[in-house]
Amino acid sequence: KNQVEQSPQSLIILEGKNCTLQCNYTVSPFSNLRWYKQDTGRGPVSLTIMTFSENTKSNGRYTATLDADTKQSSLHITASQLSDSASYICVVSEGGSQGNLIFGKGTKLSVKP
Amino acid sequence: NAGVTQTPKFQVLKTGQSMTLQCAQDMNHEYMSWYRQDPGMGLRLIHYSVGAGITDQGEVPNGYNVSRSTTEDFPLRLLSAAPSQTSVYFCATARSGYNSPLHFGNGTRLTVT
Numbered sequence: 749k750n751q752v753e754q755s756p757q758s759l760i761i762l763e764g765k766n767c768t769l770q771c772n773y774t775v776s777p778f779s780n781l782r783w784y785k786q787d788t789g790r791g792p793v794s795l796t797i798m799t800f801s802e803n804t805k806s807n808g809r810y811t812a813t814l815d816a817d818t819k820q821s822s823l824h825i826t827a828s829q830l831s832d833s834a835s836y837i838c839v840v841s842e843g844g845s846q847g848n849l850i851f852g853k854g855t856k857l858s859v860k861p
Numbered sequence: 862n863a864g865v866t867q868t869p870k871f872q873v874l875k876t877g878q879s880m881t882l883q884c885a886q887d888m889n890h891e892y893m894s895w896y897r898q899d900p901g902m903g904l905r906l907i908h909y910s911v912g913a914g915i916t917d918q919g920e921v922p923n924g925y926n927v928s929r930s931t932t933e934d935f936p937l938r939l940l941s942a943a944p945s946q947t948s949v950y951f952c953a954t955a956r957s958g959y960n961s962p963l964h965f966g967n968g969t970r971l972t973v974t
Contacts, residue, residue, distance in 0.1 A: 752903065780960055791865070791951050791965030792904075799960060837903070849963075851903030 750775040752840050752852035760858045765828055769855045771821040771838030779843035783812050783823050786835045786854070795823070795836075828859045863887055867952050867966035874942040874973045882937040882969050884952030890964070892955040893935040894919070895927065897948040898968075904951065910935055911957075942973045 755770045773781070780799045784792035796805045796812040798821070805812050809826045825832055835854040842848035868883045886893065894909035906919030910929040924946060926938040939946060949970050953963040 782962065784963075789967070791953070791967045792963070793965070794962035797960055797962055849906070851905075853901065853903050 750840075750842060750850050752838055752850050754836075754838050754852040754855050756855060757853075758856040758858070760860060761828055763828060763830055763859050763861050767825050767828060767857065769823045769825075769836050769838075769857070771823070771852060773819050773821070773838075773840045773850070775819075775840040775842055775850050777843040778816065778819075779841035781812075781814055781821050782839040782841070782849075783810070783821075784837040784839060786837060788834070792837055825857075830859050830861060833857060833859045865952055865954055865964055865966035867950075867969050869969060870967070871970050872972070874939070874971065876942060876944060876973060878942050880939050880942065882939075882950055882952075882971070884935045884937070884966060885933055886935075886952075886954045886964075887933065888954060888956075888964065889932060890954035891932070891957045892961070893929065894953050894963075895925070895935070895937045896951045896953060897921065898951060899948050907937065907950075939971075942971075944973045947971060947973045 752773045761767050782797045783795040786792040795807050798805050798814045811824045814821045835856045837854045838852040840850045866885045891912045895907040896904040898904050905921050908927040910916045916927050949968045951968050952966045955961040955963050
C-alpha cells in the first residue's frame, strides 16, 4: 500500500536553532515529492517540489533533500524563526496525475523564544 | 489577485441537512480539487476536476457531489450531512502538469451535529 510516513510527529525547538524533519515513503511509481507548510487555521502552502532527478532544493531557509533510492526525504530549517511554527506536510505524487497525491500526517513544529 | 477563495469559513449543520461549499479561483487554473482534513490523518481527496465540464472521484467521494461549469468555480455539495462529515474542507487548484504545486484555500470548518 502506498504510504507516506513523517517523523517526528511533533517537535519543539528554540528560536535560532536548526531542525530536520523526516519523510519516508513507499509510493510507487514515483513522480515527485512535495513539502508544504500549514499555519494553524490556514491552507497548506507549497515550499518545494522535487522530481526523481533532483536531490536538493532550497526555498530561503528551507532545504529539502530527496534520496529516491532509499525513498527518504528531509526538510531542513535553518536559523528558525517564530513564524516557522506550523505543520509541515510531505506529499508524494504517485505519478502522472494531480489526483494521485499521497499525503503524510505532518510534523507539528513549535519554535519558542 | 485573491487566489483560492472558500466560503463559508465556518458552518454548523444538523444531520440530514444539505449545503454547498463554495470554491472560486482567479488564477485560471485548469485543475481544481476538494480535500478533507481530519485530526491524525493526512489530507484525503474527495473529488477533482481537470477542466470545465470534467469531474472525477477521489479517495473518499461518498456523500459528496461536485460540478464544474466554469473554470473559476468548483462547488462541493453535501447531499445529506452526517456526523462523519465533520471536518475541515480545503479546495486546491493547480496549473496543468503533474509537477505543478497545489494552491490551497483557507478552508471551511464544518460541524455536523
